[in-house]
Amino acid sequence: MLGVSYLLIVYFQYRLLFVQHYESLYTGIIAALCCIAGIWAGVEITRKIQKKSETLPLVPPEKDHLVPDPSNLNHLNISPREHEVLVLMAKGHSNQEIAEQLFLSLNTIKTHASNIFMKLDVQRRTQAIQKAKELGLLA
Amino acid sequence: MLGVSYLLIVYFQYRLLFVQHYESLYTGIIAALCCIAGIWAGVEITRKIQKKSETLPLVPPEKDHLVPDPSNLNHLNISPREHEVLVLMAKGHSNQEIAEQLFLSLNTIKTHASNIFMKLDVQRRTQAIQKAKELGLLA
């Protein structure tokens, strides 16, 4: 792309105007500098992104053993009903399935799920399941 | 760097020669194009380098506890890339996050995820994570 651009510019300059070698030189230098700067920026960008994605997911330390700790239920203010939903969620059931098993509405399950996520400070159910296991909220 | 270069060129053109706006325009356009091309090239370069250097040397250190039973991988025809996605999925990441961390498109992650679910014979990612753990594909 840049090669073609450069040649085009030079060609038109030469044909339609008059020969200005220093202009061509300037343009070429700028093009080269920008290329280098761009490549450097690209490399840096990807490196930064890498670092972010590498440091974050590595943080959670692997727990040796999961010790059920019911006290966390009280501490986190997880209500009995919410815990019930959490257990079924951890079993891989969908909200719809949970609703049917508990004879509740899908909206109710969503509400419970949202509250659970809030209390566990997570965004997704996969994270909730993990965190719940870490905290000993599940079998 | 490129900003300074551009300003310098324009300054000298204006002071020492005569005003040629179209030249400035040309130069600016070229600079912009080269920057874009350069950044793209930089990203691509690092990505290619990553591919070559990551597939083999970076995997072993984590494999100690991540792949306790590789035989299931072969048996289930889980490809290396799919396994990579599976691991990140099990960490609670969304498809979008996985895509960013692996420098892939969201669509690609979806494709991998679908293949994983098919091979694991599950419907939801929560189930996939469980089954993968049961089969010893994860930590």
Added chain:
DNA sequence: GCTCGAATCACCCAAAAGTATGAACGCCAA
């Protein structure tokens, strides 16, 4: 050279999940 599979990505669509807000109802304790 040709084929084949992996890996990548796109587009489309439907379902599921998640967010926000509001609103009932019952229970219980201050």
Added chain:
DNA sequence: TTGGCGTTCATACTTTTGGGTGATTCGAGC
């Protein structure tokens, strides 16, 4: 009895997931 809390549900909306199809590239093996 009043206020707080848990439970239930709705409506509306956005985001995420899942499923299907097809295209491309690239490398390995025949």
